[in-house]
Amino acid sequence: FMFVSTCSFASMSLQTCLEDCMEAVDLFLNNRFAESLDRLQPHVKNSMYHALIYATVLEMQAMMTFEHDDIVSAGITMKSAQEVCQRFRKKSSSLNSKLAGEDLTEEQLHAEVCYAECLLQRAALTFLQDENMVSFIKGGVKVRSSYLIYKDLHTFLQSQQYVKGPNHFQLEGGVSFGIGAFNLISLTAPSSVHLCVFVHSFMFSSLPMYICMQEYGLSQLHEGATSHNLRSMLCVLLLLCYYTFLTFILGNTPTLIPKTAIFLFFAGRAEEIKGNIDEAVALFEDGCRAQQAWKQFHHMCYWELMWCFTFKRVWKMAYFYADLLSQESRWSKAMYVYMKAACLSMLPKDEARPFGENEVELFRQVPTFKQKIAGKSPPTEKFAIRKAKRYKASCSVRLPVPVLEMMYMWNGFTMIRSRPELTRGMMETLVEAEHTFQESHGTATENEYMTDDSCVIQLLKGMCLKNEGQNEALCKFSCSEKKIRFDDYLVPNALLELGLLYIDLGRKDEAIKLLQKAKNNYKEYSMESRTQFRIHAALTKLKADTSDVEESTDL
Structure with a gap:
């Protein structure tokens, strides 16, 4: 079985696979969804990239339909894609030991990033589909495993050991997407948002403060979005979600395909x-x-x-x-x-x-x-x-x-x-x-x-x-x-809005007092997570602004 799969993949080189998948993504971006899937489907059993992109398209569909059958089907397909990626990974106990030993081939490095992406997307489907705590924890384990692979790959790409192959921009784009996504996930972790707290406490306890993570995550996603690679679309979508939903701050990321829905x-x-x-x-x-x-x-x-x-x-x-x-x-x-x-x-x-x-x-x-x-x-x-x-x-x-x-x-x-x-x-x-x-x-x-x-x-x-x-x-x-x-949401939200107004008016000390009062004095009210996130973001911004002033004063 392994011999047949590897030989089948060998008949289509890594570069050919990537080029074929880029064309399938281009069909998707031009609203030709069925053609895109038809282009990918024949190779999903023997090409890690065909398997990953095919499963990704199905997952995007499941996320939008919210149909149980679509979610289950996407999960099965993504699991199969993960198994295909696993066949091309270097056999070793951990990525660290792989990177510390003999050099990985270009295909093996690509297999690592594809495998990490499968884990991350399977975790997303788990959180969406299952309601019991055991499944929730299993999803968290997948998230952590994915993050550790991305982290080790990111470190490796910055090292002198890394020798760029012919398709290095595809590999680097995949790592940029993963690292950028995880840094932004950590940003959305005020204590009242249970899922994000779990992710944050499980993975990010040793990372820098939120504001640094935000900037670094955005820089990684911008890097991935502006490079011509398979993950450009995902990087752009994540940036657009961040700019147009999470922060209401407009970015300057170019729209790659203007007529894409x-x-x-x-x-x-x-x-x-x-x-x-x-x-x-x-x-x-x-x-x-x-x-x-x-x-x-x-x-x-x-x-x-x-x-x-x-x-x-x-x-x-x-x-x-x-x-x-x-x-x-x-x-x-x-x-x-x-x-x-x-x-x-x-x-x-x-x-x-x-x-x-x-x-x-x-x-x-x-x-x-x-x-x-x-x-x-x-x-x-x-x-x-x-x-x-x-x-x-x-x-x-x-x-x-x-x-x-x-x-x-x-x-x-x-x-x-x-x-x-x-x-x-x-x-x-x-x-x-x-x-x-x-x-x-x-x-x-x-x-x-x-x-x-x-x-x-x-x-x-x-x-x-x-x-x-x-x-x-x-x-x-x-x-x-x-x-x-x-x-019961009215008073903490009034304090929040007044605090935000005081920020705009330059009355920072008064703003901090109001925001701290809204944060600490009111619990278990309607839409608390939303309010606490906005308070957290405002206080973080104030701290960042204060740090900027202190640094300029020192200079």
């Missing part, structure tokens, strides 16, 4: 972050038109289009995309149905609802769509389900501005910071909601949600004022803190 999506996301909503809408729509084979690309665009029309306060269009997602996507039906109901609740009472739907009935359906990922319900689903529960009673208590509240949870007010007219529109909606709230409670018996709803409106008004550099509304929460009964 997924890159059109990220281009739209970049415009959305800058506040260019109409341009973003056009790009997301182009992304949907670019291909029809994988509807899951469309779902990514639908989600952003829903928010774009929310920013523009075009509630029926926002509802339309939430409805499409609720019908087609499996990612979070509870969230999609909640957003449908939330959009409808923003329409005037006497205005006809699309398809004759009723927001109260939709809110009541939300808890029935609860799901679990890696054994836990997503925090945003928990939040939506908790908010929707007030509609279960026969005399339900209306949510004042559910769309804008969820928009805050997704950091949407930051999106429109550079567009004063959009911020003013949001303020108009909030003032109108406040008047309606005051009128209804001026003539009715008080209910248990009154203080919470009032504070929600105040927080969101505070976000509008914050966009204009003001802080009045954000300072009003201390007097209401003890009266809040359900929306």
Whole structure:
């Protein structure tokens, strides 16, 4: 068996395999997904690169479909790819002993990086698919094993022992992707994010501080992205995810294939972050038109289009995309149905609802769509389900501005910071909601949600004022803190937002006090992980800025 496999691979040299896989990746980037898989499939049993890229494409599909069968199939395929890679690895107890002994051939070095990548991708599928702790730990072991291989390879590539082969840029690109990915993973490890804490404590205890890891990880990914290699696409995608989702900071990474659906999506996301909503809408729509084979690309665009029309306060269009997602996507039906109901609740009472739907009935359906990922319900689903529960009673208590509240949870007010007219529109909606709230409670018996709803409106008004550099509304929460009964996230988030505003105003000492208070004084509230991550990022930035000042003073 080994002889047949090796001879079969020998009939196609490493360079030929790489060239063939590059062409398959090019087909994928031009939205020709079926052709890409057809190009790879005949060689998946005897070429490590064909096996890895084929499995990677299937895993990307599984991540987007969220179908159990697709996830299982991708996992089986990735395991088979790992077995193919194993056949080409040098037989030894560890990579260190391999590197310390006789020289590895170019194929053996490539086998090491491919094997590490298979481990990492299998771990991702394990976290996505399995809900028990044993499987979770097994996934963590795969992550650690992958990291150690990448780490040893990275050290080897910097040593004098390393002699560049004809395909060295492919090998170096693979290592850059792995090292860059792991350094960014470590950055997203505030103590309240359980998975990242596990990864962080398991692998990164001896690495430099977060800010150094961030910079180094980004430099490795930029290096991999700008080199013409098989992992360029993965490096670019990870960078785009980082810049357009994790930080809201735009990067300058070139888009390699402008008409590729997924890159059109990220281009739209970049415009959305800058506040260019109409341009973003056009790009997301182009992304949907670019291909029809994988509807899951469309779902990514639908989600952003829903928010774009929310920013523009075009509630029926926002509802339309939430409805499409609720019908087609499996990612979070509870969230999609909640957003449908939330959009409808923003329409005037006497205005006809699309398809004759009723927001109260939709809110009541939300808890029935609860799901679990890696054994836990997503925090945003928990939040939506908790908010929707007030509609279960026969005399339900209306949510004042559910769309804008969820928009805050997704950091949407930051999106429109550079567009004063959009911020003013949001303020108009909030003032109108406040008047309606005051009128209804001026003539009715008080209910248990009154203080919470009032504070929600105040927080969101505070976000509008914050966009204009003001802080009045954000300072009003201390007097209401003890009266809040359900929306326990409000006070720590108000402190966070006020701290961020003080950073912008140069009031760093006051900012640190507020951020530390938000971090240490409040626990087990809704969306805590999200808030703690933002606090962590702000404090890290402040420490970095302080270090820069101290260094310049010393100079």
